[in-house]
Amino acid sequence: MATSYEGYKSPLSSRYASKEMQFQFSEQNKFSTWRKLWIWLAEAEKQLGLEITDAQIEEMKKNIENIDFPAAAAEERLTRHDVMAHVHVFAKQCPLAAPIIHLGATSCYVGDNTDLIVLRNSLDLLLPRVASVIFCLKNFAESHKSLPTLGFTHLQPAQLTTVGKRACLWIHDLLMDERALRRCRDDLRFRGVKGTTGTQASFMQLFNGDGEKVRALDFLVTKLAGFEKPYAVTGQTYSRKVDVEILGALSSLGTSIHKMCSDLRILASRKEVEEPFESTQIGSSAMPYKRNPMRSERCCALARHMITVYSNAANTHATQWLERTLDDSANRRLSLSESFLSADAALLTLLNISQGLVVYPKVIERHIAQELPFMSTENIIMAMVKAGGDRQICHEKIRVLSHEAGAQVKQLGKDNDLVERVRNDAYFAPIIDQLETILDAKTFTGRASDQVTEFLAEEVEPVLSNYKEALKNMETVTLTI
Structure with missing residues (x-):
């Protein structure tokens, strides 16, 4: 008998990403959102004069979460069309509403609009995580703003800096990531109701050529979905350039995470700064004394995946011929989910690291003593x-x-x-x-300490002020694996 251990499972779901982010890309969330979209469409069409009853809408609302997945899978095997499979299953559950489900819409009405809702919600999950890491690093930088340490250029000892100033370099990159992700979130729009090639022709037929009602329908459904504006023009899909921007921001976040965690791996090798290490943790199966920086290594591994997935989005947009081609579909099922799940996992791990960084001043002092005479x-x-x-x-x-x-x-x-x-x-x-x-090391650090104070007050605090509630409720992250 086959068991659950005999099929492939993504490590992003089985090991790394949070339940909240996994839910965003779950079948339950996807198909219940499709049903919400059909309800919002019916509500807006009814409001604008089509013969749709309250009873039909209420019947659909009662079945939003009640998805018969086996029945939908059986239908899809017959129809080879996921949207129509779910239309049929929903219609059987809602016989009264069956005639008006998906009325005037194309598959991308539910597919693309659901993707945009998931992208919005996923960005809303990531942004507080980025802010939480920045917050922890801010406290770390403040605590160690005056602690001299060897600077490195070309990975060779160079003029002294401070531990806190180096942390500010990591924060600076993350501030750029927060800005990029926030811009993606703020710029995100809704596909709305645009029809098969984006011309809204089917809706013009439904409303007997009344273009104003069709335009109103587009905006009304957009508001019901919680968006301010729809995209003004689309083909069959919203422009995959949107995915390029968002996955580009996630890829850029990956470079920041990789850079910071690479620094920590180097510092751990020098025994100057270490990530948290639990009392029962094993660093090596063969070398019991080792304290490998496994969290930083995991972050680097996940970050590399974030960086590389961006090329999928770029190539997908580049090859969308005319109003659309379907070779985006299978690719986006992988690239969108894996980018966000990887980012979520990397940020959770990075937050765990940032909450428990350990500094060894005496080791740092010894290393300075070995190099400072030449610098002096x-x-x-x-x-x-x-x-x-x-x-x-x-x-x-x-x-x-x-x-x-x-x-x-x-x-x-x-x-x-x-x-x-x-x-x-x-x-x-x-x-x-x-x-x-x-030979006083502090005389070799220039304005590093003052730079930390100024940077935290002028650049970091204004950004963190946007996340007061999230930071107030921030919990200590414990890695289960």
Whole structure:
């Protein structure tokens, strides 16, 4: 006997994405939304004068959630048409309303409009998640805004920054993602009632050529569905350029998540910053001591999928011939759902990470001590010049000592002893009492701390103010797998 373990299951549903996001792309939500759309169409047509009764509408309303999935599947096997299969099943459940179900509409009336409702609701789920991550990182940045750490360019030690300032780089990218997703949400419209090729010809017949009533029908159904405006013109479908914009924003979010989590993986390798690690968590089956950054790795894996799915949307739009071709259908069943489910899963994991980041200041301090002597050479030269020394002579002295210290580090694997070499060279006697100040790591971070304060107040807080309710009710995320 076949079991549920013998068929394919998407890891997005079985392991990663939230129940809320899964519901948006569920069969139950899809087909109950189709029924709502048929009800809204009937209500609007009745309001504009067609012979539709309250009893017919009430009969449909009683069966919105009562979907006979086996019967619909059997009908689809016969008709090879998913919309007509559900029209037939709904009509059998609503015999009184059967004559007016789907009246004047084409398949894309329910298909495309449902997709737009799902896209809207899914964006409404993602945006507070992005804001929650930003909120947690804001608190992290504020707490560590003055903690010096090695900056890196070319993945080589560079001028110091602070832990909080680095976190602000992650926040900056996420702010751009919030803006892009919010614009997609605000710009989203409804397909409305446009007919088979977007001309509304079938509705013109229903309303005896009354174009004003047909236009009113379009706007009335749009309002019933909770949208402000319909798209002014469509072919058989709403333009797949809409999908390009939305999946483009999700792909861009994927790049931000991947960049941040790649940074965390590097920092974890250096033992400077770690993601949460549970007391019972196993890092490696063979190496018990390991604390692998599995959450960040998962985020990177999901983010890569988000990035690549965008090409599906772009290629689908590019190949929509004239008023439409059907080669978008199977592709969009995959690309829309997987983009949002991947984004949802990645953001939940990222929120879990952001709520429990651990910093190891002593390790960071040790790493700074290994590199700061080389970085401080210019300051030592300037201090000597102020004390009356010759810059060129001082430069040569420092150059020789630096190479000697570098050899100790690279060839012998010893600690950087440049400072001790300076202390032991009589030439630098005039500034020996200044060395501690010259080597204070905080003097090498510039305005990093002030930049954090300014950025959080001027750029971050205004965005977070739009999500006060969501942030107030934010819960601690626990990963089940």
